[in-house]
Amino acid sequence: MKKHVWRKKIVPYIFIAPSVIFFSIFMLYPIGYSFVMSFQTSVGGEMTFNGLENYRRLFNDAIFLKALKNTFIILAVQVPIMLFLALILAVLLHSSLLKWKAMFRVSFFLPAVTSLVAYSIIFSIMLMNDGLMNQLLEWIGIGSIPWLSHPFWAKVSLILAMTWRWVGYNMVIYLAALQNISEDLYEAASIDGASKVRQFFSITIPQLKPVILFTAILSTIGTLQLFDEPYTLTKGGPSDETLTIGMYLYQTGFRYFDFGYASTIAYVIVVLIAILSFIQFKVSGDER
Numbered sequence: 001m002k003k004h005v006w007r008k009k010i011v012p013y014i015f016i017a018p019s020v021i022f023f024s025i026f027m028l029y030p031i032g033y034s035f036v037m038s039f040q041t042s043v044g045g046e047m048t049f050n051g052l053e054n055y056r057r058l059f060n061d062a063i064f065l066k067a068l069k070n071t072f073i074i075l076a077v078q079v080p081i082m083l084f085l086a087l088i089l090a091v092l093l094h095s096s097l098l099k100w101k102a103m104f105r106v107s108f109f110l111p112a113v114t115s116l117v118a119y120s121i122i123f124s125i126m127l128m129n130d131g132l133m134n135q136l137l138e139w140i141g142i143g144s145i146p147w148l149s150h151p152f153w154a155k156v157s158l159i160l161a162m163t164w165r166w167v168g169y170n171m172v173i174y175l176a177a178l179q180n181i182s183e184d185l186y187e188a189a190s191i192d193g194a195s196k197v198r199q200f201f202s203i204t205i206p207q208l209k210p211v212i213l214f215t216a217i218l219s220t221i222g223t224l225q226l227f228d229e230p231y232t233l234t235k236g237g238p239s240d241e242t243l244t245i246g247m248y249l250y251q252t253g254f255r256y257f258d259f260g261y262a263s264t265i266a267y268v269i270v271v272l273i274a275i276l277s278f279i280q281f282k283v284s285g286d287e288r
């Protein structure tokens with residue numbers, strides 16, 4: 001009897017053991033080792049401890065500060081625009097008055113499953129000096145815009161590309177959340193004479209608040225790790241005006257092989273994500 005009970009207790013651990021082992025090797029160990037490396041530097045090919053020197057160097061690094069500034073500009077502009085458009089599209093596609101909902105939902109979601117590199121290359125072709133966008137602008141008499149070679153327009157190009165790709169992804173999340181809002185609330189509001197706009201701000205937004213917070217945190221994490229779009233579209237240029245901290249981390253680690261300093265950048269990104277997520281929880285008033 002005791003042997004049977006012992007087997008019953010030990011079997012679940014045997015089943016999960018492979019997952020725990022692989023998770024420890026490929027996730028926990030790199031995380032811990034990277035933290036140790038953030039306090040090290042390479043001297044003659046050997047990693048040696050240098051205390052907080054990497055962190056001191058980081059906050060005096062003009063390129064890192066510029067990359068940080070670029071990332072926060074993109075975060076402050078792109079994320080609110082993207083989430084707002086996703087919310088509006090989700091509400092429109094949830095309407096009972098709209099036909100061919102499935103076709104529209106698939107159409108808006110398709111960019112999210114497109115290859116990151118492929119769509120970035122397509123945007124880089126469209127935004128070239130003699131690309132499709134400038135040809136259209138010249139056709140309507142506005143004139144061409146240096147999308148990828150001007151500091152301001154290069155950031156705009158990144159924001160356009162990212163918004164095109166991720167609006168549909170967030171829209172699907174909002175659509176799923178809208179299915180769970182009781183129609184009784186809208187019917188009661190209609191009986192009380194509330195307009196559709198009033199219902200949107202008084203019912204839809206409060207009911208979707210946890211989901212909006214969730215998408216905001218996901219988008220913040222994604223923007224702080226932003227790499228593919230600036231790498232493919234602008235290579236961080238012109239003059240590092242679209243260099244993000246994700247790109248700077250890549251360049252430091254895999255172009256200059258300064259792994260200690262790259263690890264320091266990685267942990268600063270982790271701290272920034274934690275701080276911004278905490279602020280978003282506090283601003284939204286969600287304590288869960």
